[in-house]
Amino acid sequence: MSRVTPLSGFPEWSPAERVVEASLISTLREVFALHGFAEIETRAVEPVARLAGDSDAAKEIYALTRLAAQEGADARLGLHFDLTVPFARYVEEFQSKLAFPFRRYQIQKVWRGERPQEGRYREFYQADIDVVGRDVLPAHIEAEVAVVMARALAALPIPKATMHINNRRLVEGFYRSVGIEDVAGALRSVDKFDKIGADGVRKELGEKGVSETAQDAVLELAKIHSRDTSFVNAIEDLWETTFTTGDEAAEKVFAEGIAELAALVSAVNAAVPGTAVADLRIARGLDYYTGAVYETVLEGHEDLGSICSGGRYDSLVAGGGFPGVGMSIGVSRLVSRVLGAGLASATRAVPSAVLVAVTSEDDRRASDEIADALRARGIPAEVAPSAAKFGKQIQHAERRGIPFVWFPETGEVKDIRSGVQVPADVRNWEPPAEDRWPRTVRA
Known part of the structure; x- marks a missing residue:
């Protein structure tokens, strides 16, 4: 037999680890559904x-x-390497059957050909939410989507998430006002700020023909950062002291972007206090973003990078007419960090709450009937694999992580963690609520 060769970039979880992953996904589904998002699945x-x-x-x-x-x-x-492109095709193909604004969430695996490293996989779960309109989409939806994501992240067993928010209209208006024509190119350079630093950004801007004065202005704008609307004064002060082209259209877009960003930060922090930060360095290099852009990091785990990002776009479908806003969570990245850092764990690896002991093989039918009666009442149970001595059957339950053992002959059930053994009736016995199913608990 040939040796098993591991493949990098394809996560495989143990039963206990899978409990944690499934719990995170279940929580996301619940929060998204509570806010009226319907689940879809698209082809891979x-x-x-x-x-x-x-x-x-x-x-x-x-x-x-x-x-x-x-x-x-x-x-x-x-x-597919993300869920946005398939969603765009889905909307285009089924638009006549959809009710707009269309609110969808999607949690599926995607495959991406990149170099595997910590938290980055070739196969991974992604969770997206989007609201897509037909021709128009109100600006308040940008805040609503951010709030839903903030609440979803707050419900997970992870450290506090901070959502860094910017507005592409604000940035575009500012860049044009200082004479930058290739706004998209400048944004792609600023988007690399964390990787290449201020000097690297300045170098790239210079290579793209951006003047030194404009470079200074771009980097000063990128420094502005606040957890409330005080950033407005800082931006307006920078505007007043920066040489501008006098482009009235750019000034109008700039002013509208400031107002939109202030309203967005205020709305998110009102719903989930302390979550939103106005961060003028956030660029999101993708060209299709046109309004709010978001990147989210975990406090104390900034090395993981953004675990949730997205933004506003004017057209999901080529040809226009479907503006929307969406955000995406890298679920597998989160699971990897939760497990690797010991942030949460499963209460047990198996679903069974009860192991029904077998007195003898001749009496196995009686044990099967007890297990079936428990299952009929929603209590997960299994029957011991052999009629060994009860001590060995209890050891089997311990190895499996099953908290209770049922003894058919005496009609008693034992909590093998505390050693307490009491009479029990299969028609009405209940395990503690926290023991009925495996749970994920925070460290």
Whole structure:
């Protein structure tokens, strides 16, 4: 037999670890549904041309050569590397059947061809929420989506999440006012701030033809950061002291962006206090963002990078007409950190709350009936694999992590953690609520 060769970038969880992952996903589903988001699922496969678009994303796509051959010589198909592109196709394809604004959430695996490292996988779960309108989408939806995500993160067994928020209209208006024509290119450079630092950003801007005066202005804007609306005064002061082109259209967009960002930060902090931070360094390098942009980090775990990001876009579908706002959580990244840092753990690895002992193999039927009676009442149970001595059956329950052992012959149930053994009736006995099913508990 050949040796098993591990594959990097494809997480595999033990039963106890899977309990934690499933708990996180279940919590996200519950919070999203409580806020009126409906769940959808899209196919895992899309045409490569749709996935890549005009970007260089083709290098991240895992191609499916056999399926492509079955579908036809011209078909180039690949596994989706995020949930946004499939969602755009879904809206385009089923628009006549959707009620707008369409509120959806989606939790699925995606596949991305990147170098595996801590918290980054080739196969991972992603959780997205989006609200998409038909032609128009009110600005308050930007705050609503951020609030839902903030509440979802607060419900997880993770440290406090801080949501850094900026507004692309504000930034675009400011950049144009200082003479920057390639706004998208400048944003892509600023988006690398954490990786290359201020000097690196300045160097890239210079290579793109941005003047030194404009470089100074861009970097000064990127320094502005506040947990309330005091950032407005700082931005307006910078505006007054910065040489501008006198572009009235840019000034109008800039002013509207400031107002939108102030309203957004206030709304999020009113709903989930201390969550939102106005951070003028957040750029989100993707060109399709047009309003609010979000990046979220965990306090004390900033090395993990952004664990939830997104923003406002004017058109989900090529050709326009479907503005929206969405955010995405890297679920597997969170699970990896939760487990690796010991932030939470499962109360037990198996679902069974009760092990029904077997007095003898001739009496196994009686044990099976007790287990079935417990299951009928929603109590997970299993029957001992053999009619060994009761001490060995109790040891089996301990190894499995099962808290209770039922003895059919005496009609008693034992909590093997405390040693307490009491008479029990299968028709009405209940385990403590916290023991009925495995749970995830914070460290």
